[in-house]
Amino acid sequence: MTETVARTAQGPVGGREEIRLDTSGSTGAARPWFRLPHQMEREVELIGAHLVGPVDRVINYAPPHHLFGALFGQWLPRLADVPVHQAWTDPFEPPSVSRGERVLVVCIPMAWELLRRAWPALEGAHSIVALHSSATPPHAAHELVRRAAPLLRAHEILGSTETGGIGHRPLAPVGSGTDPWRAFPDVTFVRPADAPAGGAEELVIRGPRLARPEHGSRPPAQWATGDLVEFTAPRAFRLIGRSGSLIKVNGIKVHLARVDEQLNSRLPRAECVALPLPDDSLAGEGYAVFWSCPKKGVGVADIRAALRDFPSPSRIVELADVPRTPTGKPDRKALLATL
Template structure:
């Protein structure tokens, strides 16, 4: 456990890498004032008073930097940093109000600690890196009525925090997202119609190849505005998934893997009970020249540090429509048929 001290500011900006819309690493720069403003605002609006922080998120990512480093420094409170071993159970102090900075996989750890969490005078679990997992829903449900609160934070490396809501155990009953005080929606049509998420904020990051931050930012998310300060999130407009907080463009993975493997590849996003989201990779092995072992061996050259797929599937061709869209029913049928033959 450490008590953070103010670090020398050094450079005027701090860099954070993201996969961006193309899947290639992109550097986005934020000022120290932006980091402090965001940590302080979310601390005041969402988190409230806490005595200590337990973080499972690495500080090289914006989420982990804000709440595992900047906020504790502003408040002079101790931090237990578990990002190098995110399956480790945190130290819980019965008298301490605690902020838990969570990855999707964190909830499997917290599920084993429900009796101890119930004893704390107040706990805030901040979830900012993907969909609510079944383990998260179980924790929230079993701790209902105690001093435990779970809050989802919506945002990105480029935008910083955008919106928040109390975590719901039933996705069908989830509340709309509420914008943070300094964020504004840019609506591109009638307020209730489906549109891409387009925001203005003084905390937008600066692309490393640009002299200033953009005046507004359009994200690869589809929303339906409820009113000027609330929206429902419908889904992503691209092939981006977050695997335990790491953003991955699976369309880019498919293109790079096709080149490396010398055959057509498709990737499908999947819900994952531990990591929130994941993806599976399908490769055309109609010629019978590839094996899963060969594909696993060659994949690192295509992934370039991106998360590996959860599962591989060899199929006799990647079925597509005339416009190039995947025929999911035929893809799943081909997978099932191959599995049956192997069995």
């Protein structure tokens, strides 16, 4: 979900108290959006019923001034009347659970390695459900899901500040990034009547959890997410990429989300991010791959080999670490500043 700053604000909608959420990812200026308490409650109840089930304790690694952390690190514990360990305040303090407890863990990418290290302290739980949002799960997430099943089951949530949760899928033991997303039941799709089967189209949705923009008196009737998808069933789709991540390199279309998928699948030990370079003077449009591999064993030749099915990147940039926003998304501005 989009990085957000949450605070209660009095909005102009009939004097009802609203929750202000400012989008502030790695690009663009922050813009405020407003949600009503019943929308927050509805989202917690919906995702709780579909993915989580009964909970006795919450371990929250997502800062509650972001939407994901606010929903599952504040609203869910309050509605369910269960204790919450705000692990985001001191991520390196090992969490603890009582034997037989049903535990929800709210994860952003950095949480998975910490959770893996702390796992012996959690093995006495009755069950552990992990929710992941805001960025692609790291290799440690897939490794822990593979090792800790069936005690642990995990789900990815696709959504944004503007929309709330749109869809979900199980977090698989092997990270392919190509598994389809299934829409939550109160989300409907707005599609052209002549949309070709199997073709790419922008994901446009309607639903009761859309947020109100700063200069509107009510939420929009529908929202264009900017995501390009391929529908695999009436309620399921695969993400192809962002509408802005489709480029042409020497006349060949390249979806950078698929470049990321290929790299993460073939080089699971490395962190890789592909970004467009529209000013490439040779290819017209091009892209750069930024990568980091703390454990070594991966080099530029491996990246080029992993991308043999794609036009070659214009730049391959090795970094000590991939810079990320507080919610774990690659920091686009910081990455491009390294060029």
